[in-house]
């Protein structure tokens with residue numbers, strides 16, 4: 277007997293999308309608020325506490341806390357850290373960049389979004405890294421229309437990043453999201469267009485380019501969570517949870 281690997285993409289109905297919108301609005305408000313708090317001297321542990329309070333006050337649950345043993349409510353990744361940084365007591369410095377990734381479960385549905393913020397004044401090169409990474413996220417989102425395929429998103433992200441002289445991380449990928457934080461399909465930030473499942477109404481994907489200022493290589497630190505660049509280059513991360521609708525992509529984690 278042949279055992280097939282069965283992959284299934286769950287399409288969400290209208291009521292489910294409404295719940296996902298609410299979960300993602302909590303995420304969006306938390307990210308906006310944390311962004312206002314970021315300045316030299318603040319620690320990522322401070323930000324984590326604020327985030328957890330806000331999420332619980334909104335009736336949600338921090339999705340990352342306890343996920344496969346992750347010890348905090350948000351992922352906080354500074355400078356050469358790519359993703360999955362653990363909040364700690366080290367103060368942020370002017371010139372740093374900090375990627376905050378926030379996940380919320382609300383009434384059984386998940387929201388997931390990330391953003392990289394400057395701390396004080398940053399260099400022109402880092403400013404460009406943040407801008408290009410965010411632009412590449414929106415290049416990917418533009419591809420989330422009926423009839424396109426998953427790798428159209430991937431190819432579009434990669435093209436924009438590489439055209440601007442940066443590199444995409446290949447070890448970590450975007451993902452479907454819904455009643456689980458990570459659902460099928462996986463959405464790499466690289467690849468040739470025209471491959472993978474066709475996009476259908478009600479699919480919801482977390483698109484999340486991770487972009488390095490130098491080479492694409494990544495490794496995991498001894499804490500078993502923090503992913504960093506191998507060559508010490510800086511890294512940025514922008515993510516939105518987005519639904520495919522017949523009217524085009526609906527960015528669930530965007531305010532208003």
Ligand code: MG
Nearest residue numbers: 377388389390
């Ligand atoms: Mg995330």
Ligand code: MG
Nearest residue numbers: 388482484515
């Ligand atoms: Mg994600």
